[in-house]
Amino acid sequence: xxxxxxxxxxxxxxxxxxxxxxxxxxxxxxxxxxxxxxxxxxxxxxxxxxxxxxxxxxxxxxxxxxxxxxxxxxxxxxxxxxxxxxxxxxxxxxxxxxxxxxxxxxxxxxxxxxxxxxxxxxxxxxxxxxxxxxxxxxxxxxxxxxxxxxxxxxxxxxxxxxxxxxxxxxxxxxxxxxxxxxxxxxxxxxxxxxxxxxxxxxxxxxxxxxxxxxxxxxxxxxxxxxxxxxxxxxxxxxxxxxxxxxxxxxxxxxxxxxxxxxxxxxxxxxxxxxxxxxxxxxxxxxxxxxxxxxxxxxxxxxxxxxxx
Amino acid sequence: xxxxxxxxxxxxxxxxxxxxxxxxxxxxxxxxxxxxxxxxxxxxxxxxxxxxxxxxxxxxxxxxxxxxxxxxxxxxxxxxxxxxxxxxxxxxxxxxxxxxxxxxxxxxxxxxxxxxxxxxxxxxxxxxxxxxxxxxxxxxxxxxxxxxxxxxxxxxxxxxxxxxxxxxxxxxxxxxxxxxxxxxxxxxxxxxxxxxxxxxxxxxxxxxxxxxxxxxxxxxxxxxxxxxxxxxxxxxxxxxxxxxxxxxxxxxxxxxxxxxxxxxxxxxxxxxxxxxxxxxxxxxxxxxxxxxxxxxxxxxxxxxxxxx
Amino acid sequence: xxxxxxxxxxxxxxxxxxxxxxxxxxxxxxxxxxxxxxxxxxxxxxxxxxxxxxxxxxxxxxxxxxxxxxxxxxxxxxxxxxxxxxxxxxxxxxxxxxxxxxxxxxxxxxxxxxxxxxxxxxxxxxxxxxxxxxxxxxxxxxxxxxxxxxxxxxxxxxxxxxxxxxxxxxxxxxxxxxxxxxxxxxxxxxxxxxxxxxxxxxxxxxxxxxxxxxxxxxxxxxxxxxxxxxxxxxxxxxxxxxxxxxxxxxxxxxxxxxxxxxxxxxxxxxxxxxxxxxxxxxxxxxxxxxxxxxxxxxxxxxxxxxxx
Numbered sequence: 005x006x007x008x009x010x011x012x013x014x015x016x017x018x019x020x021x022x023x024x025x026x027x028x029x030x031x032x033x034x035x036x037x038x039x040x041x042x043x044x045x046x047x048x049x050x051x052x053x054x055x056x057x058x059x060x061x062x063x064x065x066x067x068x069x070x071x072x073x074x075x076x077x078x079x080x081x082x083x084x085x086x087x088x089x090x091x092x093x094x095x096x097x098x099x100x101x102x103x104x105x106x107x108x109x110x111x112x113x114x115x116x117x118x119x120x121x122x123x124x125x126x127x128x129x130x131x132x133x134x135x136x137x138x139x140x141x142x143x144x145x146x147x148x149x150x151x152x153x154x155x156x157x158x159x160x161x162x163x164x165x166x167x168x169x170x171x172x173x174x175x176x177x178x179x180x181x182x183x184x185x186x187x188x189x190x191x192x193x194x195x196x197x198x199x200x201x202x203x204x205x206x207x208x209x210x211x212x213x214x215x216x217x218x219x220x221x222x223x224x225x226x227x228x229x230x231x232x233x234x235x236x237x238x239x240x241x242x243x244x245x246x247x248x249x250x251x252x253x254x255x256x257x258x259x260x261x262x263x264x265x266x267x268x269x270x271x272x273x274x275x276x277x278x279x280x281x282x283x284x285x286x287x288x289x290x291x292x293x294x295x296x297x298x299x300x301x302x303x304x305x306x307x308x309x310x311x312x
Numbered sequence: 313x314x315x316x317x318x319x320x321x322x323x324x325x326x327x328x329x330x331x332x333x334x335x336x337x338x339x340x341x342x343x344x345x346x347x348x349x350x351x352x353x354x355x356x357x358x359x360x361x362x363x364x365x366x367x368x369x370x371x372x373x374x375x376x377x378x379x380x381x382x383x384x385x386x387x388x389x390x391x392x393x394x395x396x397x398x399x400x401x402x403x404x405x406x407x408x409x410x411x412x413x414x415x416x417x418x419x420x421x422x423x424x425x426x427x428x429x430x431x432x433x434x435x436x437x438x439x440x441x442x443x444x445x446x447x448x449x450x451x452x453x454x455x456x457x458x459x460x461x462x463x464x465x466x467x468x469x470x471x472x473x474x475x476x477x478x479x480x481x482x483x484x485x486x487x488x489x490x491x492x493x494x495x496x497x498x499x500x501x502x503x504x505x506x507x508x509x510x511x512x513x514x515x516x517x518x519x520x521x522x523x524x525x526x527x528x529x530x531x532x533x534x535x536x537x538x539x540x541x542x543x544x545x546x547x548x549x550x551x552x553x554x555x556x557x558x559x560x561x562x563x564x565x566x567x568x569x570x571x572x573x574x575x576x577x578x579x580x581x582x583x584x585x586x587x588x589x590x591x592x593x594x595x596x597x598x599x600x601x602x603x604x605x606x607x608x609x610x611x612x613x614x615x616x617x618x619x620x
Numbered sequence: 621x622x623x624x625x626x627x628x629x630x631x632x633x634x635x636x637x638x639x640x641x642x643x644x645x646x647x648x649x650x651x652x653x654x655x656x657x658x659x660x661x662x663x664x665x666x667x668x669x670x671x672x673x674x675x676x677x678x679x680x681x682x683x684x685x686x687x688x689x690x691x692x693x694x695x696x697x698x699x700x701x702x703x704x705x706x707x708x709x710x711x712x713x714x715x716x717x718x719x720x721x722x723x724x725x726x727x728x729x730x731x732x733x734x735x736x737x738x739x740x741x742x743x744x745x746x747x748x749x750x751x752x753x754x755x756x757x758x759x760x761x762x763x764x765x766x767x768x769x770x771x772x773x774x775x776x777x778x779x780x781x782x783x784x785x786x787x788x789x790x791x792x793x794x795x796x797x798x799x800x801x802x803x804x805x806x807x808x809x810x811x812x813x814x815x816x817x818x819x820x821x822x823x824x825x826x827x828x829x830x831x832x833x834x835x836x837x838x839x840x841x842x843x844x845x846x847x848x849x850x851x852x853x854x855x856x857x858x859x860x861x862x863x864x865x866x867x868x869x870x871x872x873x874x875x876x877x878x879x880x881x882x883x884x885x886x887x888x889x890x891x892x893x894x895x896x897x898x899x900x901x902x903x904x905x906x907x908x909x910x911x912x913x914x915x916x917x918x919x920x921x922x923x924x925x926x927x928x
Contacts, residue, residue, distance in 0.1 A: 037413070043357040049659040051685060062408060065389055069359060069412055072385045077688045081681055096889055100678060103911035104685055105653070273404055295411035345721070351665040370716060373697055377667060377720055380693045581712055603719035 009308050011132045013119040014141040015182035023186050027151050029304035030297065037073065037300070047076035050107040050310055054080045055097075056135070057113040062271065063135050066295075067110050067144075070302035076107070076310075094118070095125045102128040107310055109133070116140035131309040139173045144305060145270055146179025148297040150187055152290050153225055155297075156266055160187040164262070166219045167192070168251055169229025169278055170200040176270045180227060185209055195219035196229075196251060197239035216251050223261045227268045228253050228278045244277045254280040258288065266290050317616050319440045321427040322449040323490035331494050335459050337612035338605065345381065345608070352611075355384035358415040358618055362388045363405075364443070365421040370579065371443050374603075375418050375452075378610035384415070384618075402426070403433045410436040415618055417441070424448035439617040447481045452613060453578055454487025456605040458495055460598050461533055463605075464574055468495040472570070474527045475500070476559055477537025477586055478508040484578045488535060493517055503527035504537075504559060505547035524559050531569045535576045536561050536586045552585045562588040566596065574598050625924050627748045629735040630757040631798035639802050643767050645920035646913065653689065653916070660919075663692035666723040666926055670696045671713075672751070673729040678887065679751050682911075683726050683760075686918035692723070692926075710734070711741045718744040723926055725749070732756035747925040755789045760921060761886055762795025764913040766803055768906050769841055771913075772882055776803040780878070782835045783808070784867055785845025785894055786816040792886045796843060801825055811835035812845075812867060813855035832867050839877045843884045844869050844894045860893045870896040874904065882906050 015023065036044060052071040054064050064080070071078045081101070101109060108131040111119050116138030123132050136142040157163055165184055171177045171194050184192050192210045194201060201212055213219040220226060231247060241247050248254075258265060267279075267289045275281045284291060323331065344352060360379040362372050372388070379386045389409070409417060416439040419427050424446030431440050444450040465471055473492055479485045479502050492500050500518045502509060509520055521527040528534060539555060549555050556562075566573060575587075575597045583589045592599060631639065652660060668687040670680050680696070687694045697717070717725060724747040727735050732754030739748050752758040773779055781800055787793045787810050800808050808826045810817060817828055829835040836842060847863060857863050864870075874881060883895075883905045891897045900907060 051688070053681075061389055061391065065361075065387055065409075066412060068387055069414075072359070072387075079681055079684055079688075081677055083677070093888070096887070099908055100887060100911050101681075103908040104682060104915050105912065106685075271404070271408060272401070275404075292407055292411040295408050296413065299412050369697055369699065373669075373695055373717075374720060376695055377722075380667070380695075579712070579716060580709070583712075600715055600719040603716050604721065607720050 008311065009305075011119070011123050012143050012305050012309060013123060013132060013134045013137075015143045015146045015179050015186065016141065018182070018186060020186045020188070023147070023150070023183055026147055026301070026304050026308060027154060029308060030147070030151055030300040033303040033307070034297075034300040043073055043075060045075040046307055047071065047074040047107075047310055050076045051105070052076045052078050052108045052110060052306065053101060053106045054078065054135075055083065055101070055109050055111045056080075057083050057111075057118075058136070060112055060136070063112065066298045067133075067135060067302050070299050071306055073299070074303055074306055076306070079106075094121070098122050098125055099127060102126060102130050106130055108306065110135050112136045114138055133305060133309065136175055139175050140178060141182075142175040142179045144298065144301050145176050146183040147305070148294055148301040149176075149180050149227065149268060149270075150183040151297045151301055152268060152294050153266060155293070156290070157224060160184070160189045163189050163224045164191045164193065164222055165189055165225040165227065166195055166223040166261075167227045167229065168195040168216055168219060168253070169231060170235050171196050171229070172200045172202045173232070173235065174229050177227075177229060181207055181210060193219045193223065197241065199238040199240075200235060216257065217260060220253070220257050220261050223265055225266045225268065226253060226258070226261060230270065230272065231274055231278050248277055252276070252278055252280060253283050255283060255286075258283055264288065268294060271295065316619065317613075319427070319431050320451050320613050320617060321431060321440060321442045321445075323451045323454045323487050323494065324449065326490070326494060328494045328496070331455070331458070331491055334455055334609070334612050334616060335462060337615060338455070338459055338608040341611040341615070342605075342608045351381055351383060353383040354615055355379065355382040355618055358384045359413075360384050360386050360416045360418060360614065361409060361414045362386065362443075363391065363409070363417050363419045364388075365391050365419075365426075366444070368420055368444065371420065374606045375441075375443060375610050378607050379614055381607070382611055382614055384614070387414075402429065406430050406433055407435060410434060410438050414438055416614065418443050420444045422446055441613060441617065444483055447483050448486060449490075450483040450487045452606065452609050453484050454491040455613070456602055456609040457484075457488050457535065457576060457578075458491040459605045459609055460576060460602050461574060463601070464598070465532060468492070468497045471497050471532045472499045472501065472530055473497055473533040473535065474503055474531040474569075475535045475537065476503040476524055476527060476561070478539060478543050479504050479537070480508045480510045481540070481543065482537050485535075485537060489515055489518060501527045501531065505549065507546040507548075508543060524565065525568060528561070528565050528568050531573055533574045533576065534561055534566070534569060538578065538580065539582055539586050556585055560584070560586055560588060561591050563591060563594075566591055572596065576602060579603065624927065625921075627735070627739050628759050628921050628925060629739060629748060629750045629753075631759045631762045631795050631802065632757065634798070634802060636802045636804070639763070639766070639799055642763055642917070642920050642924060643770060645924060646763070646767055646916040649919040649923070650913075650916040659689055659691060661691040662923055663687065663690040663723075663926055666692045667721075668692045668694050668724045668726060668922065669717060669722045670694065670751075671699065671717070671725050671727045672696075673699050673727075673734075674752070676728055676752065679728065682914045683749075683751060683918050686915050687922055689915070690919055690922055692922070695722075710737065714738050714741055715743060718742060718746050722746055724922065726751050728752045730754055749921060749925065752791055755791050756794060757798075758791040758795045760914065760917050761792050762799040763921070764910055764917040765792075765796050765843065765884060765886075766799040767913045767917055768884060768910050769882060771909070772906070773840060776800070776805045779805050779840045780807045780809065780838055781805055781841040781843065782811055782839040782877075783843045783845065784811040784832055784835060784869070785847060786851050787812050787845070788816045788818045789848070789851065790845050793843075793845060797823055797826060809835045809839065813857065815854040815856075816851060832873065833876060836869070836873050836876050839881055841882045841884065842869060842874070842877060846886065846888065847890055847894050864893055868892070868894055868896060869899050871899060871902075874899055880904065884910055887911065
């Protein structure tokens with residue numbers, strides 16, 4: 005039995021039981037939706053606000069659908085994305101929203117730590133849910149990724165998971181590692197150009213491998229990350245084609261992985277850069293399951309933090 | 313008895329019975345709203361998503377109101393309008409949205425054929441409704457136009473309908489011709505500067521007339537199209553004043569039409585360019601009826617494609 | 621007993637009884653919300669449209685929350701803010717929206733008088749609510765300000781209220797003066813650089829004071845206005861620091877006011893320009909109460925104009 009979450013800002017240091025509870029809750033949401041219940045009423049009369057300082061139509065829509073399916077109202081608070089909205093202005097925005105009696109604020113911000121700042125400065129009973137902050141955390145993505153893995157391979161203590169790409173700047177990778185670690189994953193391999201790997205001290209529990217052929221060898225799960233094109237310069241790779249040759253997941257490389265290796269990607273895809281189209285659309289791809297699970301995980305999180 | 317529609321991408325080749333069924337359904341929607349029912353619940357728990365790659369606040373709002381009045385949830389998925397979002401990226405967006413378990417996608421795109429592309433690539437039970445693609449089709453506009461005509465003149469086999477303006481680039485004109493043809497309209501006249509008329513082979517059932525005085529003569533319905541100002545260059549007309557002199561509908565020209573000729577325009581109006589203000593606001597104008605019918609037609613279409 | 625309002629465009633010349641009735645209604649809304657009713661259904665099936673020609677996320681969100689808490693649907697009609705949308709185009713937009721059978725239009729426009737123009741040209745039963753027009757009126761802000769004052773000091777005939785800042789260009793100040801005058805406020809002081817004060821003839825009931833130390837002396841309420849930075853040039857002040865020295869509310873100045881003087885600001889704050897942070901966040905600040913009251917006042921106004 006774990007204490008109820010009031011906020012969700014990161015998966016780091018979250019107990020295994022809490023993560024498993026949220027995954028179980030997501031499955032319950034999925035089953036309720038599958039059994040013809042198009043809309044639950046558990047959050048009727050509650051109001052959830054999307055506070056996105058970075059544009060992300062996919063994630064915002066996933067949260068919006070999750071909230072509406074629970075019967076909540078959703079308000080999109082469209083901050084000008086150019087505005088830095090830092091420091092005191094951010095707290096004034098927070099306090100203004102709190103005064104309007106919102107139940108939850110879903111925040112995305114390019115500055116790492118913003119969700120915790122909001123939690124620290126919140127004066128009322130509002131819940132803060134992190135929809136991605138800087139390169140630090142994207143906890144609902146981490147949850148939906150382990151949920152997707154668990155549906156196929158619940159035996160985390162037997163699993164080798166390879167995460168490949170720009171790990172250094174990836175909040176997705178961080179939340180994935182946090183969740184995989186909590187669930188007792190046998191081996192987590194981090195792969196990418198040396199310049200795009202994090203410091204070894206950050207993830208002592210992981211193996212760092214720069215050669216993707218080695219990193220994919222025998223893996224049960226391959227999580228490919230989206231390459232931000234402005235990061236290419238930091239690597240010594242001349243162009244995207246070279247990146248794909250060294251770090252792209254194609255059929256040949258996938259054949260080096262364990263049989264039935266799950267292929268995952270947080271989206272949106274750069275086809276032909278980090279992943280080949282035939283792999284992205286192939287039988288082992290779980291990419292669209294990830295998207296579907298995203299809604300269920302967000303329903304679970306909203307239901308958890310807003311339960312009375 | 314016609315098969316139920318699952319998508320609505322074009323009116324071309326739609327059977328007369330299907331079109332009449334949708335118009336009857338729109339009237340039923342109108343009557344339900346008029347009798348004090350502010351909101352029907354037939355789509356409660358269903359989710360409709362607006363996927364507009366071109367901005368169109370009027371059409372988006374009309375669809376949004378239609379969906380909400382049927383009890384559906386509406387999500388606006390705001391694609392950056394500058395993004396071309398073509399090819400595979402479009403399908404990835406589609407599949408992502410399908411994975412989120414939406415019931416209908418209302419799409420507007422500047423590339424003709426995009427809605428059919430979505431239908432071809434859809435993997436789930438999602439319905440696709442075309443809110444305008446390139447210069448090819450705008451089927452709900454076509455339906456609302458013939459609904460407006462039918463309310464005053466149900467005798468299509470007696471009617472002369474004149475459509476005037478930039479027919480060549482008009483999806484409205486195409487959907488109007490498709491609907492009018494299906495309903496057995498006696499005579500459809502297409503009028504405009506020669507450079508803005510379509511190829512004669514496209515509409516063998518229509519009469520092409522470049523002189524508007526001739527085209528309006530004895531017409532029972534005049535549908536005036538909005539002139540996109542960047543199209544002026546293709547004509548040999550020096551300016552908008554000259555366009556209005558030759559192709560604008562003013563009182564004097566309206567007097568050449570049949571008594572009680574219905575004046576229609578899909579909006580928004582360029583007053584003094586394709587239509588004189590006193591005609592747009594005059595007793596024969598049906599322009600605001602078109603807007604009202606737009607909501608009822610979209611309710612009918614959503615009700616049809618989303619019926620269980 | 622006063623006649624029911626159908627529109628709310630300004631507080632000017634509104635009878636005291638009408639203003640008190642709206643404030644009482646706002647309190648009833650607050651109490652209903654406080655007693656656990658998360659959502660009232662009095663406007664179920666009604667549709668409210670936000671027509672904002674100037675961006676204002678805070679005010680739009682406050683109206684949106686108010687409408688949703690009464691059970692209404694809310695549609696945001698996103699006019700390109702660069703578009704002037706003047707003259708006939710504005711009326712065409714109005715008539716188009718009316719034809720879609722909306723119940724209320726909440727309008728913000730930079731041109732003073734736009735809400736009245738909409739009322740004059742409205743053809744149907746739609747209600748128009750002003751969310752701020754030019755420098756003329758922001759009636760719901762005026763109402764929420766006097767509601768906030770009344771909760772602490774209902775004895776308006778004993779009160780000295782000081783409004784400080786760019787009064788000349790402030791719709792907030794105008795609506796505040798209208799409401800305070802109607803409620804019989806003992807003394808209203810207008811303070812600011814001479815270039816930013818209105819003509820004396822506009823407010824014969826007010827005292828004009830350019831020295832803020834004098835204006836705050838013995839005041840029971842201090843309403844600080846946001847300084848639009850482009851207005852600095854009109855004053856003879858060299859910079860914002862100089863403005864703060866002369867017209868900013870800090871602790872020392874607040875000590876000149878009457879004991880317990882209420883500190884108010886319509887937001888968003890320019891901390892260190894018109895108000896010191898410790899005052900904005902201090903025990904006498906009512907700024908967040910203003911925000912909370914904003915939602916209740918807007919519920920009251922929507923409930924009033926849309927009652928059947």
